[in-house]
Structures are given as C-alpha cells and as structure tokens.
Amino acid sequence: MIDLNLIRDNPELVKENIKKKFQDKKLPLVDEVIALDKQKRELQQEGDSLRAQRNALAKQIGALMREGKKEEAEVAKVTSKANNDRIAAIEEETSKIEAQLKKDMMSIPNIIADDVPLGKDDSQNVEGKVFLKHEEKPFDIPYHLDILESLNGIDLDSARRTSGNGFYYLTGDIARLHSAVLSYARDFMIDKGFTYCIPPYMIRSDVVSGVMSFEEMDGMMYKIEGEDLYLIGTSEHSMIGRFMGEILPESSLPQTLTSYSPCFRKEKGAHGIEERGIYRIHQFEKQEMIVLCKPEESDYWYEKLWNYTVELFVSMEIPVRQLICCSGDLADLKYKSCDIEAWSPRQKKYFEVGSCSNLTDAQARRLGIRYKAANGKNEFVHTLNNTVVAPPRMLIAFLENHLQADGSVYIPPVLRPYMGGKEKILPKTK
RNA sequence: GCAGAGAUGGCGGAGUGGUCGAACGCGCACGACUCGAAAUCGUGUUACGGGCAACUGUACGGGGGUUCGAAUCCCUCUCUCUGCGCCA
Numbered sequence: 001m002i003d004l005n006l007i008r009d010n011p012e013l014v015k016e017n018i019k020k021k022f023q024d025k026k027l028p029l030v031d032e033v034i035a036l037d038k039q040k041r042e043l044q045q046e047g048d049s050l051r052a053q054r055n056a057l058a059k060q061i062g063a064l065m066r067e068g069k070k071e072e073a074e075v076a077k078v079t080s081k082a083n084n085d086r087i088a089a090i091e092e093e094t095s096k097i098e099a100q101l102k103k104d105m106m107s108i109p110n111i112i113a114d115d116v117p118l119g120k121d122d123s124q125n126v127e128g129k130v131f132l133k134h135e136e137k138p139f140d141i142p143y144h145l146d147i148l149e150s151l152n153g154i155d156l157d158s159a160r161r162t163s164g165n166g167f168y169y170l171t172g173d174i175a176r177l178h179s180a181v182l183s184y185a186r187d188f189m190i191d192k193g194f195t196y197c198i199p200p201y202m203i204r205s206d207v208v209s210g211v212m213s214f215e216e217m218d219g220m221m222y223k224i225e226g227e228d229l230y231l232i233g234t235s236e237h238s239m240i241g242r243f244m245g246e247i248l249p250e251s252s253l254p255q256t257l258t259s260y261s262p263c264f265r266k267e268k269g270a271h272g273i274e275e276r277g278i279y280r281i282h283q284f285e286k287q288e289m290i291v292l293c294k295p296e297e298s299d300y301w302y303e304k305l306w307n308y309t310v311e312l313f314v315s316m317e318i319p320v321r322q323l324i325c326c327s328g329d330l331a332d333l334k335y336k337s338c339d340i341e342a343w344s345p346r347q348k349k350y351f352e353v354g355s356c357s358n359l360t361d362a363q364a365r366r367l368g369i370r371y372k373a374a375n376g377k378n379e380f381v382h383t384l385n386n387t388v389v390a391p392p393r394m395l396i397a398f399l400e401n402h403l404q405a406d407g408s409v410y411i412p413p414v415l416r417p418y419m420g421g422k423e424k425i426l427p428k429t430k
Numbered sequence: 431g432c433a434g435a436g437a438u439g440g441c442g443g444a445g446u447g448g449u450c451g452a453a454c455g456c457g458c459a460c461g462a463c464u465c466g467a468a469a470u471c472g473u474g475u476u477a478c479g480g481g482c483a484a485c486u487g488u489a490c491g492g493g494g495g496u497u498c499g500a501a502u503c504c505c506u507c508u509c510u511c512u513g514c515g516c517c518a
Contacts, residue, residue, distance in 0.1 A: 044480055048487040055487090058499035062448035073498085080498040204508090206492095228508095247477085249440085372440090376459090378477080 001105050001333075001366045007033050017111050022120050022328045029104045036101045040094060047090040054083055106213065109332040110362040116336055119326030125339075128322030132314050134343040139405050141346035144396040145277040147403055148174060152428040154278070166267065166282035168392075173425045177398070177411070178285070178391045180418030181316075182260060185287040185389040188312050189258035194289060197259040199238035202229040207241035210367045213332075219268040235261035235288045236385045240363065243292060247378055248371040254293035254301065258388060261286065278392040279351075287388035292369065298358050298382035302336060305386040306356035309340045312389060313353070317412045318401050319343035321350050335360040340387070342397035353394050354387030 007014050011030050018026050057080045064073040117126045141147075148154040153174025159167040170178055190196055208217055208230050222231040232238055239259050248255075262285050278284075289308065291301045306322060313320045325337040337357040341350035361380035364370070370378040402410040407427035411419055 041480060044487075048480065051487060052485095054498080058448070061498055065448080077498040084498080247440085376475095 001362055002108055002110055003361075003365065004033070004037065004105065006111075007108070008037065013111070014108065018109060020112060020116075020118055020327045021109055021330065023109065026107060026109075029108055033101060033104050033108070036097050036104070040097045040101065043090055043094050043097070047087060047094065050083055050087050050090070054080055054087065057083070106366075107332065109330075110335055110360060112327055112330060112334070113336040113358075116330065117324060117326045118328075120328040122326075122329045124326045125329055126324040126326060128324045128338060129310075130319075130321040131310050132317070132319040134319040134345065134401075137345045137403075141344075141400050141403060143277065143346065144279075144399055147399045147409070148278075150407055150427045151399075151409065151425055153177075153425075163282075166280075168278055168281065173419075173422070174395070176419060177415070177425065178395060180415050181389060181391050181394060181398070182285060182287055183418050184316075184415055185312060186258065186260060188315075189287070189289055189308070189388055192256075192308060194256045194258040197239065197257050199232075199235050199242065199259050199261055201232055201238070201261055201264075203232055203238050203241055204228050205230065207237065207244065210244060211237050211240055211363070220265050222264050222266060231264035232261060233265045234263050234286060235259040236290060239288065239290045240367065240369075240383060240385070243367070243369045243381075245368045246370070248292070248369070248381065250294070250371050250373060253371055253381065254291055254297060256289070256291050258287060258289045261288070263390075277396075279396060281392060284390055284392045286390040289386050289388050291384040292364075292381045293384070294371070294373075295361065295379065295382050298335075298360060298384060301382075301384050302356065302358040305384055306338055306340060309354050309356065309386060309388060313340070313342060313394075313397075315412070315414050316398065318394075318397050320353070323350070323352075331357075333359050333362045333366075335362070342394065343401065344397065345400050351397075353397055354390065356384070356386035358382065358384045 002014070007030060011034060014030050015027055018024065018030070057076050061073050061076050061080070064070075064076065117124070119125065142150075145154065145156075151174055152172055153170060155169040155171060159169050186196055202224060205228050208221060212220070217230075220233045224230065236259075238261070239257060243255075262283060264283055267280055267282060289305060291298075291305065293301055310320055310322070320340055320342050323339045323341050325334075325339065330337055335358045337355065339352045340354040340356065342353045343349075344351050360382050363383045364380040369381050369383070371381050373379045399409060402412070404410055404424070409425040411423055411425065416422060
C-alpha cells in the first residue's frame with residue numbers, strides 16, 4: 001500500500017508507475033482514490049462538527065442535571081438525539097467510502113525502483129551476475145526423482161497414500177542431507193549476525209490479510225477447520241506479523257532475523273512436467289531471512305541479502321545467477337526484487353531457488369510497523385525478505401550438480417560436519 | 431478444558447456513568463545549577479485523522495450494544511494471571 005499523500009501530491013508519478021508495470025487498467029483507480037478521499041474528508045468535517053456539538057451538549061446536560069434543572073436537560077436531550085441520526089448516517093456513508101478507498105489503495109502498486117528493468121512479464125526478466133561458472137558434465141543427468149530413488153532417498157508412493165499428491169517421505173542420507181543444509185544455512189546466517197528465530201507455524205486471519213492479498217491467500221493458505229488459524233506459507237508471514245502495529249525504538253533497527261519453518265501451500269494451478277517430483281509441493285521447509293530497517297538503509301540491505309544467498313550456494317559449490325525481476329513481473333507490494341537461480345545441468349538452464357525483495361514501506365504501512373525516528377516522528381520501517389534456502393528445491397540443484405559418474409553424490413566440505421563427516425552419498429546396491 | 435481475576439500512555443499504576451486523553455510515579459527530552467557529571471529543581475512528553483488557522487474528531491485489548499453522554503454498565507471475541515484437570 002502506498003502513501004495516500006503521494007497520490008494526492010503527485011498523481012502523475014503514481015500513474016506513470018502503473019504504466020511501467022503494464023497495469024493500465026488500474027489507471028482510473030488513481031483519480032477514483034483522489035475523489036473518494038475528497039468525499040471522505042468533507043464527510044469527516046461535517047461529522048466532526050456534529051460530534052463536537054454532541055460533546056458540548058452532553059457536557060451541558062451533565063451540568064444541568066447537577067444543578068437540578070431537569071426540564072432544560074430534557075430539551076437538550078431531544079436536540080442531541082436528533083443530531084445522532086445525522087451522525088449515524090454520515091458514519092455509514094463514511095465507512096462505505098473507506099472500504100472502497102482501502103480496496104483501491106491495496107491494488108495500486110508500490111512505486112518501483114528506478115533501476116528495475118521495464119518488461120511485461122517473466123520472459124523479460126534480466127540476467128544479473130553469474131557466480132561459479134558451471135561445467136559440462138561428461139554424462140547425462142537423470143531427472144531428480146530418479147537420482148533420489150537411486151539413492152534410496154524418497155518414497156512418494158507412501159506419501160500419496162497418507163497425504164496425497166504433493167507430499168513426500170525423504171529417507172536415509174537424503175533426509176539427513178535435507179536437515180544438514182538447513183542447519184548449515186542457519187549457522188551461516190547466524191555468523192552473518194542474524195538472529196535465529198522459530199516462529200509460529202499458524203497465524204490468525206487478521207495477520208494473513210495483513211501480509212497478503214485475498215487472491216494470494218485463496219491460492220496458497222490452508223485453513224484449520226473450526227479455528228481462526230491458517231498454516232503459514234512461509235515464515236515471512238509470522239515473522240513480519242510479529243511486528244504488526246508496533247512502534248519500534250530507532251535503536252532496535254535494523255532487525256536482522258533468520259527464521260526456520262515448514263511452509264504449507266495449496267499451489268492451486270497447473271503442474272507442468274518440470275514440476276513432477278519435489279519442485280513444487282504442498283509442504284516444504286525453508287530458512288528465511290527478513291530485515292526491518294530505516295528507509296535510507298533498505299537499498300543497502302537488499303544488495304546484502306541476495307548476496308548472502310549467492311554466497312551460501314557458492315560455498316556448497318552450486319553455480320547460481322541473479323535474475324532481476326522486471327517491472328511487469330514484480331508483485332504489487334514490491335519496490336524491487338530478484339530471484340536467485342541455480343544451474344540445472346540436466347535442463348541446461350537456471351531455475352529459481354530463492355527470491356529477494358525490498359518492499360520499502362508498502363508492507364509496513366499495511367501492517368502499521370513503525371519506528372520512532374530521531375526527530376520524534378513515527379515513520380514506517382522498510383521491510384525486506386529473502387530465501388536463505390528451501391531444501392527440497394535446493395536439493396534438486398544439489399543432486400544434479402553433485403552427481404558423479406559412478407552414481408554417488410558428492411558432499412561439499414561445508415556440509416560434512418552436518419553429515420557425520422561423510423564425503424559422499426552412495427547409491428543403493430541392487 | 432473448567433472456575434475465578436484481569437487487560438488503561440514507553441513502563442508501573444489510579445480512575446467504576448458527565449468536570450477524564452486520563453491523577454501519581456518511573457522513564458525520556460529540554461532548561462537551570464556545576465569546570466563537568468551525579469543529585470536536585472523547573473518545563474515538556476499517547477497515537478491517528480481533518481482544517482490555512484483558530485480549532486476540532488477518534489481511540490482506555492478487538493467487535494457490538496445500552497445512554498443525551500461510556501475507561502466506567504451489558505453481550506461477545508482475543509489475550510494474560512491464579513487454581514484445578516489434561517498432556518507432549
């Protein structure tokens with residue numbers, strides 16, 4: 001949600017931004033917001049003066065009653081009562097206008113950064129830096145499910161029976177590798193000065209609607225029956241929700257947090273062939289990082305955050321690149337975003353393993369997350385989030401990149417302490 | 431889960447229908463004193479909104495109700511504490 005004042009003061013800038021995102025159908029919203037805002041303020045002025053009258057009358061009545069002037073008090077009561085009908089009517093109209101205003105404001109996208117490449121959709125995203133040049137494998141890389149099976153690392157058949165499509169049992173060394181990656185990523189972030197956090201895995205509906213749009217919620221969130229609770233789709237939900245409505249002391253910023261959680265997603269929509277297996281599933285685990293900082297620091301943190309993910313993958317010897325999200329592919333709340341993509345030697349292309357975003361104050365405004373600035377004013381913080389690592393997906397990259405000709409899988413040194421010193425995972429003997 | 435008590439500003443804590451946006455204390459900011467500091471004294475200090483301004487509205491956990499008027503009364507939800515029960 002952007003600042004209403006910005007729409008008032010500079011509607012052209014807001015419209016320009018909408019055009020940059022190829023959402024021209026939203027252009028009329030800007031003028032609608034301005035008109036609604038004007039109406040709302042007019043109503044408020046009328047309502048305010050009526051309420052001021054009511055307050056004054058109430059005070060008078062109180063005084064009259066104390067003096068024992070009952071009849072005069074009764075007369076004033078009648079006047080006040082008549083007033084109240086008008087106030088009620090104004091309140092009703094105001095709440096209608098406010099609801100529409102809020103709806104419009106929610107769909108007007110955040111102002112994007114100047115350096116976001118213009119483009120219609122994900123096909124026009126721009127490759128950024130490439131890290132760790134990938135090497136040609138001297139043999140064909142099988143589909144990740146086949147690798148997992150050859151290592152005795154997965155049981156999808158049982159998972160389908162117990163839970164349905166989109167779930168898995170990881171077993172043996174693969175399950176251990178999964179945990180190892182998470183533990184390593186956790187320690188990696190702690191070493192970077194982040195505070196480790198395990199958040200609630202369920203959140204209330206008011207938090208859900210604070211952190212995402214209704215459409216996202218409908219497509220992603222699992223609801224607990226009979227409770228006002230939803231399973232989180234990412235720990236970002238509960239991590240950011242944690243600060244809802246808070247005014248943080250300036251000295252507590254930046255908040256640099258890394259959180260672990262399972263993530264639950266409905267993943268409504270078609271599943272292509274490349275999504276067979278563990279690429280897209282209903283339940284996975286993720287190490288996340290979030291930052292709450294002062295506005296002037298968010299550009300700095302954005303660069304830092306995505307580079308941490310790169311550094312982590314490079315330390316596990318997995319080639320990655322940065323893919324810069326173009327204007328049309330950028331979610332409405334985002335100022336700037338990029339994906340970290342890992343190299344798939346099987347597909348001979350990169351695929352997404354993480355996503356880093358700077359939401360500036362759009363999310364904070366929606367959730368009321370502020371800090372007391374040095375000038376004494378309460379300002380909205382900037383929020384950023386980034387995937388450290390989401391193991392099932394990173395596991396695909398891991399297996400494809402570290403598979404050896406003999407069918408074993410190489411474990412890079414940084415993970416060995418978490419794997420009982422093992423240097424490789426061996427295929428099952430038939 | 432059951433029973434009782436409770437939720438008030440950054441914190442503690444008064445207030446039980448009108449003079450309450452809220453006593454008092456702590457904290458914080460500024461000033462005085464001091465070579466400087468501590469102590470002391472003084473002043474200020476909730477948030478959000480409308481208005482050029484004077485000024486004004488709203489909010490005492492959330493929502494609803496009673497009333498001319500609600501922090502105060504009623505209903506409901508959430509949370510906290512105490513006791514009992516249950517259980518990793």
